[in-house]
Amino acid sequence: xxxxxxNISPLVTPGKQERGWPGGCALPHSAVGYVRDGFNHxxxxxxxxxxxxxxxxxxxAPYPAVAALAGFLRPQGIxxxxxxxxxxxxxxxxxxxxxxxxxxxxxxxxxNLQRRRTLDHQSQLDLLTLLRVHGEAGAVPGxxxxxxxxxxxxxxxxxxxxxxxxxxxVSAGLRVIAAARAPLQLDFTAYRTPFALTTPDEIARDAxxxxxxxxxxxxxxxxxxLRRARVGAIGLSVCFPGQLVPAYSFALKLKAAFPEAHLVAxxxxxxxxxxxxxxxxxxxxxxxxxxAVVFEGEHTLLALCRALADGRxxxxxLHRIPxxxxxxxxxxxxxxxxxxxxxxxxxxxxxxxxxxxxxxxxPHLLLPYDPTRGCxxxxxxxxxxxxxxxxTARYRERAVDTVVGHLAALSIRHDTRFFYLSQDSVAPAMxxxxxxxxxxxxxxxxxxxxxxxxxxxxxxxxxxLRRGGAVACSLGVESASPRVLRLIDKGITPGRxxxxxxxxxxxxxxxxxxxxxxxxxxxxxxxMATLRFIERQAPHIAAFIVGQFELTHGSRVARDxxxxxxxxIWTVQGDELGTALFFAERKPGKRERERVRLERAxxxxxxxxxxxxxxxxxxxxxxxxIFYYDRFGPGVFRDLAGQAPGRILGRxxxxxxxxxxxxxxxxxxxxxxEIWHEMTHVRRQVSRQAYNELAANVARLRPRRRxxxxxxxxxx
Numbered sequence: 008x009x010x011x012x013x014n015i016s017p018l019v020t021p022g023k024q025e026r027g028w029p030g031g032c033a034l035p036h037s038a039v040g041y042v043r044d045g046f047n048h049x050x051x052x053x054x055x056x057x058x059x060x061x062x063x064x065x066x067x068a069p070y071p072a073v074a075a076l077a078g079f080l081r082p083q084g085i086x087x088x089x090x091x092x093x094x095x096x097x098x099x100x101x102x103x104x105x106x107x108x109x110x111x112x113x114x115x116x117x118x119n120l121q122r123r124r125t126l127d128h129q130s131q132l133d134l135l136t137l138l139r140v141h142g143e144a145g146a147v148p149g150x151x152x153x154x155x156x157x158x159x160x161x162x163x164x165x166x167x168x169x170x171x172x173x174x175x176x177v178s179a180g181l182r183v184i185a186a187a188r189a190p191l192q193l194d195f196t197a198y199r200t201p202f203a204l205t206t207p208d209e210i211a212r213d214a215x216x217x218x219x220x221x222x223x224x225x226x227x228x229x230x231x232x233l234r235r236a237r238v239g240a241i242g243l244s245v246c247f248p249g250q251l252v253p254a255y256s257f258a259l260k261l262k263a264a265f266p267e268a269h270l271v272a273x274x275x276x277x278x279x280x281x282x283x284x285x286x287x288x289x290x291x292x293x294x295x296x297x298x299a300v301v302f303e304g305e306h307t308l309l310a311l312c313r314a315l316a317d318g319r320x321x322x323x324x325l326h327r328i329p330x331x332x333x334x335x336x337x338x339x340x341x342x343x344x345x346x347x348x349x350x351x352x353x354x355x356x357x358x359x360x361x362x363x364x365x366x367x368x369x370p371h372l373l374l375p376y377d378p379t380r381g382c383x384x385x386x387x388x389x390x391x392x393x394x395x396x397x398x399t400a401r402y403r404e405r406a407v408d409t410v411v412g413h414l415a416a417l418s419i420r421h422d423t424r425f426f427y428l429s430q431d432s433v434a435p436a437m438x439x440x441x442x443x444x445x446x447x448x449x450x451x452x453x454x455x456x457x458x459x460x461x462x463x464x465x466x467x468x469x470x471x472l473r474r475g476g477a478v479a480c481s482l483g484v485e486s487a488s489p490r491v492l493r494l495i496d497k498g499i500t501p502g503r504x505x506x507x508x509x510x511x512x513x514x515x516x517x518x519x520x521x522x523x524x525x526x527x528x529x530x531x532x533x534x535m536a537t538l539r540f541i542e543r544q545a546p547h548i549a550a551f552i553v554g555q556f557e558l559t560h561g562s563r564v565a566r567d568x569x570x571x572x573x574x575x576i577w578t579v580q581g582d583e584l585g586t587a588l589f590f591a592e593r594k595p596g597k598r599e600r601e602r603v604r605l606e607r608a609x610x611x612x613x614x615x616x617x618x619x620x621x622x623x624x625x626x627x628x629x630x631x632x633i634f635y636y637d638r639f640g641p642g643v644f645r646d647l648a649g650q651a652p653g654r655i656l657g658r659x660x661x662x663x664x665x666x667x668x669x670x671x672x673x674x675x676x677x678x679x680x681e682i683w684h685e686m687t688h689v690r691r692q693v694s695r696q697a698y699n700e701l702a703a704n705v706a707r708l709r710p711r712r713r714x715x716x717x718x719x720x721x722x723x
Contacts, residue, residue: 054239054269054316056080056308057088059229061257062221063198063249064093065622067158067368068630071375071429072244072274074357079305081358085312088236089361092221092229092257093250097195098366099224101155101180106148109187113137113144116187121666128682128705131667131675133189138665138672140186143179146657150176161370165638167647174623175653177368184220193220196621197249202695204255205582209695210294214256221253222260230264238268240315242308243296245274258295269315273300273308275393280584281332282396283560287339289332292584298325299332302347302394303380305354307331347395351380351403356413364421373425373630374417378410378441379403382431384459387485388495388571389526391561392431398561399431407437411444414452425633428456432483435463442475455479455517455633460499460507469507469514478636479517479549481628482507487540488533491526494571496563501540509547517549517641519627524605525556527564527592528572531601538605538612545615549641552618552627553609558588579686581693589687617647666710678705 058073069091077087099105120126120134154176157163164170185193192199202209216222233241241261245254254272262270278301284292293299300307307330314324325333329345357376364372381400382392392399418424433456445452453476460482486492487501511518520541524534541551558564564571565588574593578585597605619625624635625644635643682701686693
């Protein structure tokens with residue numbers, strides 16, 4: 008099963024460039040005096056801060072960022088209004104009434120395109136996209152409500168057929184939402200448009216209500232809510248690449264609605280964009296935001312809120328705050344350097360109060376918790392992860408007794424026993440100590456986490472993890488080629504990784520395996536060695552992924568490309584933030600026919616499990632998967648292998664509704680790929696003008712001469 012392996016990865020189409028927008032820093036703050044909210048938090052006269060988690064991300068469980076910041080800021084007297092706009096935004100769309108409107112919109116767009124005498128390249132792509140969802144668009148409105156009920160109702164959630172149908176319905180709904188605003192790619196991990204963030208005009212274009220599916224939620228629900236709350240500052244937590252485009256769109260509209268409020272961004276995705284820039288490019292990257300927090304945000308955000316509330320929200324005062332990106336009249340923008348990491352031992356537990364914990368798309372509540380931060384290994388050449396300029400953040404641990412106390416309190420307060428220990432990579436020794444402590448206390452918790460397959464994880468220690476509540480551990484195996492493992496400095500061998508997989512499985516813990524292919528210089532035989540590793544360990548592997556290597560700026564590969572067999576790396580003109588990073592190998596490790604063989608072998612291997620895309624049951628490190636392991640055991644997705652992926656909704660042969668030959672329409676996708684290859688690899692320049700010039704050379708498509716049923720093939 009293929010996934011996007013990197014944490015901060017280039018968009019499918021390259022380019023992220025943001026506009027510098029004027030914005031003052033002096034703000035009104037909430038009413039003077041003490042305020043008590045509904046959760047018995049008491050606040051002196053500080054600015055009220057709305058913390059927003061934007062789309063597009065997993066709606067099955069809360070993400071730790073907003074809760075971690077709220078847990079730190081509230082005891083310091085900062086009033087925090089937490090908002091999961093990702094969950095709320097998707098729920099606003101995945102309802103009968105909006106889906107009916109989208110169905111009507113799709114019908115109109117198809118009809119308009121069908122009436123044309125010829126179709127240019129973009130119209131061919133649009134019609135192909137719309138025809139693919141035509142049948143689903145008519146069926147989803149009547150099914151979407153029941154599908155969401157299945158995901159939230161325990162007895163139906165664990166019925167594998169009902170669950171599969173619900174997942175299929177929600178996935179179809181996402182395709183309909185995206186197709187209605189084509190060209191848009193949208194799911195719970197990605198939000199992409201062809202020229203996303205390449206220019207200020209493209210930012211405004213993507214924020215247009217006709218193109219932004221979340222515009223209705225933001226303007227009709229979120230803005231009035233913030234206005235009623237009288238917020239003085241608004242923060243957007245941008246953790247994943249799929250949140251970047253919505254975050255910048257949100258920022259434009261929120262700044263227009265609240266011109267006096269201070270708008271600030273933070274999180275790993277925005278941090279890794281901003282840290283590579285300086286001066287005017289950095290100012291432009293702020294977009295509509297007044298400021299941005301880089302690295303871990305607790306202390307910087309506290310200082311910002313205090314400065315705003317005390318009337319010190321002037322540019323001169325704010326420029327004294329470490330790790331805060333601000334515009335500068337001379338330089339364009341600058342950052343006062345500060346410590347990139349906080350002392351984790353001093354931080355309180357995350358505070359989930361105020362988040363819509365009863366609305367997530369799950370039958371139980373799973374809470375994330377960070378017993379550690381950073382990566383204790385920190386040497387993998389491919390990795391650029393989390394809140395760090397390069398590589399990974401410095402490793403830190405909470406005291407085990409503190410972790411146990413936090414988990415116990417959160418379990419009681421929110422009536423849940425499910426947790427995900429969410430961090431870059433936890434040291435196995437610390438995890439074993441934590442499991443022993445949890446077992447001694449008698450807390451009946453269930454949890455999963457991510458691990459490096461260390462020899463330390465003996466059979467006895469894995470049994471200890473299970474006694475302490477471990478349900479699943481996702482292992483970063485990466486490759487089963489000894490040479491590739493040495494090249495990426497993983498510090499393990501395939502044999503040691505296999506031993507850890509077996510030790511976990513024999514202890515009753517679901518051992519999930521994370522691998523990737525196409526690391527520079529990897530040969531076909533080395534890639535196949537990884538698949539054979541999974542095949543040999545199949546009885547012990549609960550689920551797996553094999554992603555594809557993608558080059559990221561802060562990795563050692565990008566910083567020392569020749570050492571890893573790269574001839575060159577480049578960004579493209581017109582992508583001023585340089586987020587999309589391309590590379591060429593000195594000697595490609597695989598020929599095209601070998602790549603085809605590899606994909607076929609991977610598809611055959613994956614048929615031995617029921618594997619699904621994130622965040623559904625059958626994907627790695629997700630709430631739904633943890634629930635299925637807990638109910639049915641670690642072999643559940645091998646047992647379900649071969650099950651139908653869910654019923655097909657309202658499929659109507661597109662050939663019956665299309666005047667244009669579908670085989671010819673489908674060729675537009677290949678031509679689209681050729682256009683982007685020309686821009687990114689040949690011209691190395693991306694712009695809408697260049698795209699239009701290349702697209703104009705594509706032959707226009709005329710309707711079929713006869714409209715007999717069955718002409719053409721389905722574009723599915």
